[in-house]
Amino acid sequence: MKKILSILLSLILIASAAACMPGCGATKAGKNGEVNVYNWGEYMALGQEDDIENVIEMFEKETGIKVNYTTYDTNEELYSKLTQSNDSYDVIIPSEYMISKLIDEGLLKEIDFDNVPNYQYIDDRFKSLPCDPEGKYTVCYSWGVTAMVYNKTMVKSEPTDWDALWDPALKGNILMFNNSRDAMAIAMQQCGIDPSNCTTADVDKATEKLKEQKPLLKKYVMDQVFNEMEGGQAAIASYYAGDIATMIEENEDLDYCLPASGSNLFYDAMCIPTCSKNTGNAEKFINFMQKPEIAAENCKYLRYGTPNTGAPEYLDDDIKNSELTFPPEEYLKKCYVFQNVSNDVYSYMQEQFLRVQAE
Amino acid sequence: MKKNKLGVVSKIYLGLIFLFLYVPIGVLIFMSFNKGRNVTVWKGFSFKWYGELFKSKELMNALGNTLIIALLASIFATILGTAAAIGIHNFKGKTRAVIQNVSNLPIISPDIVMGVSLMLLFSFVGVLLNFEMGFWTVLISHVCFCVPFVVLNVMPRLRRMDRSIYDAALDLGCNQWQAFYKVVIHELMPGILSGMLMSFTYSMDDVVITHFTRGAKFNNLSTKIFEMLRKQVRPTVNALSALLFLAIILVLVIINVYERRAEKRAAKRS
């Protein structure tokens, strides 16, 4: 028994050493230092498909800077990591309401745009976003709207508006956003409340609406929606339009709907948090991501709109003309943008959303 | 108990249990050969996800981290735990009971509570001393839940050990350290090794405690799988499972062959 154990342990030792070789090499900083990027999951072209480049590898090769790339699921997760721990990040990509919150709390650094020459490619309307009117903290990364995706074989009639998510005929086949802000916004629209800025009373009404919906739902999901919809596991889901484009490509039974009553227009922008220790490298990274061909590569993978005016040149027509990637002007007029709400309302919203799920 | 042959009903029952245990794994492995990127829809046979798996630096990195953490945690826990067991053995009565109960706390308290409590500690101290959660905090946490297993495995051996051998060694001219090393450690070895092996296994399998103490940048296999399952699951996860399963079977076969040989040799000698 003893001998067996010692053999086993030495086997393990060898295996660790072997596995360590590439591992240890990869954790060392590059010759020009490192940059810690904290991004949404599935939100950058990293060679996921055969025809998609890995933009991070390209950046590492070009600059000799090592990228530590990690991901989060929701803005809230990002916020909790930034505020509750001592972890340091150099580039983060929050959404607009989170950006205003972070600016208000003094958690973002001003960007030195002299070090980001590719900022010139950013379309002017993304240079002064409502969350950062003077454009001091942000370089827009992507934008889009929320929309619905449905399986043609599973719905009886084509959905046109959000009320399809409350359709009793689809009971057990509906998927809803698993983050409080997006879920509450849709519920508020159903109650006739303007979701861009809300009070606790509005949240209460939305909570009621969500409770009403709960028995009809299959699940609250975030990125699991890809597998659910692509695999024909559910009939209809609310998600981000760009991702819906990706899903439709994978499963031809799927189709999309831009809700008639409008939806949420969001911007995600690259920012440098105050905890950053590699600000110079962060600016280099941001600059690199705004090279037209790189922005185009990301757009090709994400299918979210890119604010980069140089990018469309590198994009195929079917992406350029896609309503999901670049929603038409007229539709955008019907959309609303989230504003920062007070901390009380914000945490109340999250608590209420969890309560709906826990009930 | 008489070792009678099992009846048909018993055999069917065991067969069903084995089916229950292995059908999910079989399906998991089968789907790793799916050409399509979705695990639900079968789109033809392909090895491409195995290629993807080896190409993924992150996954290889995570595998390396898992093995390193498991190895370091089990070694460190073994040293700490063996020393502790010998020390605790010399305490008596209430003190000993208290120490042992505290020591067992990580085993009996739910993983999630332990993970959360260590996270509170690390983030509090982190702000105070300016460090980030990552490799070291995960290693410390793993040592925390591994030591009790070592203590539990070594203690019974200590109780069974004959003190007079140690005294005899001293009489025969060993100094204290030699006697300690040659007699005590030798006697405890089976307990120490099984404690170490248990530590290694638990460290490899842990998801919850690593999840809470890893910070945002450190990933091991468990947290990586955790992340992958929340995102667009690709058959790479299945390919990974298949290889893990293969590795387990391989190790077991090697042990088995070795055991057989040892048995044969023992049989010849007698």
Next chain:
Amino acid sequence: MKSRKLSIPYILWMLIFTMIPVVMIGMTAFRDKAGNFSLTPFVKAFEYKNVFLKSLWIALLSTAICLILAYPVAYLLTKMKKSTQNTVQLIIMIPMWMNFLLRIYAWKILLQKNGPLDMALSILGIHGTYIGNTGAVVVGMVYEYLPFMVLPIFTVMSKIDTNLIEAAQDLGSNGLAVFKKVIFPLSIPGVISGITMVFVPSASTFLVAEHLGGMNDLMIGDVIDRIFLTDQNTGSAISLILMVFILIFLVLMNLFGDEEAIA
């Protein structure tokens, strides 16, 4: 050899990494966000009592099913030859060496709509949904923890003195009576430790319900995970309650076990 000093490093270690974290949970649980003493976290924690009860119910169900499935396996194991015994034990253990999450994921694939089970049953003309309900969560739990039930029961059973059984047989007991009067009572300690080893992790686990469960299967572990993102105080309060509950459960099990052993 006599030295108690050897345990000093570990005692210090326990103080720092076992005791202080528990104290910190306690301290966080009795504070509000501003850091003042408050009972609000417990008031808020109480709102999740349904989730708590649901978790206990799922854990109880899983434990019971594990016991029902595992007991015969352990009993049959004792009847095998030594070498078969080892092999069968190994077969039961191997799935446990796969990663915890991969085991859940395997069930997710198996149970999904148009998945293997669905396909197989629809050939027989049975249609249904197998994932996204409490049943799926329980199946997942049973799969995760079944070996934890088999092994302790088997260990205890295999130590039963064969003389005792033969004596009972000599005294005229038939198979069933031997089982009822000898084997079952003597296996109780194994059953108790099996119950503990299955119940505690299944009551507190997270992720199983997220992947296999439906809308009403949120478990207390998932709540703790979620709530810690925004509200550490309430999260700590729930953790504290969970821990106290588990400790009480263990003490009860211990009492019960000892009594049985004496009788």
